[in-house]
Amino acid sequence: MATVLDDIISGVREDLKTRMRAIGPVQIIEQAAAAPAALDAAAMLAAPGPVKIISEVKRKSPSKGELATIPDPAELAGSYEAGGATAISVLTEQRRFGGSLDDLDAVRERVRIPLLRKDFMVSEYQMFEARAHGADIILLIVAALDDRQLHDLFQQSADLGMTALVEVHDEHETERAVELGARVIGVNARNLKTLEVHREMFGKLAHLIPDDCVKVAESGIRGPEDIAYYVSQGADAALVGEALVTGGEPSQAVRTMIEAGARARQGVA
Ligand SMILES: O=P(O)(O)OC[C@@H](O)[C@@H](O)c1c[nH]c2ccccc12
Secondary structure (H helix, E strand, C coil): CCCHHHHHHHHHHHHHHHHHHHCCHHHHHHHHHHCCCCCCHHHHHHCCCCCEEEEEECCEECCCEECCCCCCHHHHHHHHHHHCCCEEEEECCCCCCCCCHHHHHHHHHHCCCCEEEECCCCCHHHHHHHHHCCCCEEEEEHHHCCHHHHHHHHHHHHHCCCEEEEEECCHHHHHHHHHHCCCEEEEECECCCCCCECCCHHHHHHCCCCCCCEEEEECCCCCHHHHHHHHHCCCCEEEECHHHHHCCCHHHHHHHHHHHHHHHHCCCC
């Protein structure tokens, strides 16, 4: 039976064909080469200091439907940056998440911190496209890729100077990510095949991830308490979407999460 992830990816491949007809492979490679160099996001995420918040521009999702209209994604990203976010995640998947590369462009013009192109990466073309539109980080979802694809896209991200956030949801996927040599590994609490959230997954998998990797807790983070919980479980960073786009006061929300993380690390949460 086709999973939600399979359905999303077949839509992604359809939309990809349309974009490839408009801008061919030679052209996209040239555009990627002409873009200013990517920021070293892995180093910024690995730097000492409080928990790193990756704040997401997210309009809707397959699990929750409409979350926020976000008429001005650059404005939202600017607020995240002002609140102390280490990086901004911009969903570019159109059908299920209501994002676009235009959003990525708009955010790139506004902020100086690293940008994650959040999409379902299944082809080399998308990697050049990410770089051409100013992304510093790309997402590789282990569940969506076979070993060959995972290896090739990981290598390509390095060749383009980008950081790969390698996303896992179970033990086997975590082993594959570690074997790959990933420096930044995200544990997605949401199973993309069923959309169920399992917040305990981070704690179950974190010990399989070497200490010199950045450990990112992803999805289902409702507020500062969840940040404190993940920090106590060893998270170096957290990726937050819904709670920031629906809560109002995005700057303050980011700030409060960072403070909660700092308190948890000192053991006074
Ligand atoms: O809105 P949330 O529950 O805070 O989740 C953010 C982020 O983790 C989530 O958007 C996400 C994690 N992995 C993904 C892969 C594709 C699309 C989306 C995602």
